[in-house]
Amino acid sequence: METLINKTVPEFKVQAYHKEAFKEVTNADLKGKWSVFFFYPADFTFVCPTELGDMADKYPTFKEMGVEVYSVSTDTHFTHKAWHDVSDTVRKIEYPMLADPTGHLSRAFGVYIEEAGLAYRGTFLVDPQGKIKIAEVHDNGIGRNAEELLRKVQAAQFIAAHPDEVCPAKWKPGAKTLKPGLDLVGKI
Secondary structure (H helix, E strand, O other), X not given: OOOOOOOEOOOOEEEEEEOOEEEEEEHHHHOOOEEEEEEOOOOOOOHHHHHHHHHHHHHHHHHXXXXXXXXXXXXXXXXXXXXXXXXXXXXXXXXXXXEOOOOHHHHHOXXXXXXXXXXXXXXXXXXXXXXXXXXXXXXXXXXXXXXXXXXXXXXXXXXXXXXOOEOOOOOOOOXXXXXXXXXXXXXX
């Protein structure tokens, strides 16, 4: 399987449900900012609202960090609105819910399940230049943790600002980083 790391997000144009309205979202909307694409199988399901609600709880922190979050499923924007209207958990979502009924975006990110017409749980971080910096895909029975994603985004932003350093396991802002070099070989 070919990796998506450091690949540019492809051109796309999709409908979204966001802030009580329908709107169009394109790859041009990503320019100059950090973005998270949070793929999930389908609206009106079971694990999905727990993940989307968890992400909604962390959304203000992502926004403070200059990160836009886009949830994506193969449902239509009409279905997103209907789910938003009836679910207390989904109602608290303030980030755009992208509609991908053709599977174009899901295929581009390598998470489309052809025989089901659904997406795997894929999480992708895109930098301000449109390059994918984090790519994770989970089987659909495994829920994700927005707190851990937040930590990874913090690490990606740190190394973008400090390209001569790397973040070790469990790194959090303020913790020690490493400067790769001959003096560290075999010392860790």
